[in-house]
Amino acid sequence: QSVLTQPPSASGTPGQRVTISCSGSSSNVGSNTVNWYRQLPGTAPKLLIFTNNQRPSGVPDRFSGSKSGTSGSLAISGLQSEDEATYYCASWDDSLNGYVFGTGTEVTVL
C-alpha cells in the first residue's frame, strides 16, 4: 500500500517543463526528506533526486526537486524523449518506522 500520493500520469512535448507532486503527511514527508526514483520498463528503479533537491553524480540539472510542508515535487525541464519513465517519490515514515513510496507517475513525451 502506498502512503504517498502522486498523479498517475504526466505528459509534455519535447522541451516543455513537467512537474510531479508527492503528497504525504506529517509522519513522513512533513518530518523527513524526500527522494525520487526513476524506473524504466523492465528495469530496477534508480536514484534521481535525494534529500529533497540533491542530484547524484550523472543526473542532468534538468531534474530538480523541492519540498514544502508535507509535499514534495519533482520538475523535469527541457523534456526529452528519454525521460519517458515512471517516477516514484519516497520517504521515511516515523509512524511506520519504515520506508514509504509514492504511487508512481508515468511520464509521457508527446
Next chain:
Amino acid sequence: QVHLQESGPGLVKPSETLSLTCAVSGGSISSYYWSWIRQAPGKGLEWVAFVSNSGFSNYNPSLKSRVTISVDTSKTQFSLKLTSVTTADTAVYYCAGDLGDSIFSLWGQGTMVTVSS
C-alpha cells in the same frame, strides 16, 4: 562499485515459504542498511523489510507476521523469508541498500517470483 544480485526460486506454491538471497559484492556489507522492496505486476513499489548494520530490523506492518530479514556477513549476503505466500505475493523482488540515510543508492536487478500451484 557495490553490486547486488538477487537469487531464489522463480516459482513458489501457495502456502509455502518464499526464500530469496541478495549477494553483495564490491563493498562492505557492514556499511549499509539493507532492504527488500517488491513490485507486483503493473503496480508500484512496496517496501517489505530492512535490517541495519547493527542488526536492527523492521518490517512493513502489512507483512510483519510473515517476514524475516537477516544478514550473513561471513557470506556477504542478506536474505528474505516470506511464509504462507499467496498469489498476492507474486512480484518482482528487489534488494536495495542505503547508508542509513533512507536513500536507496544501491539496487539489485530484481527477481520475479510467481506464486502459483
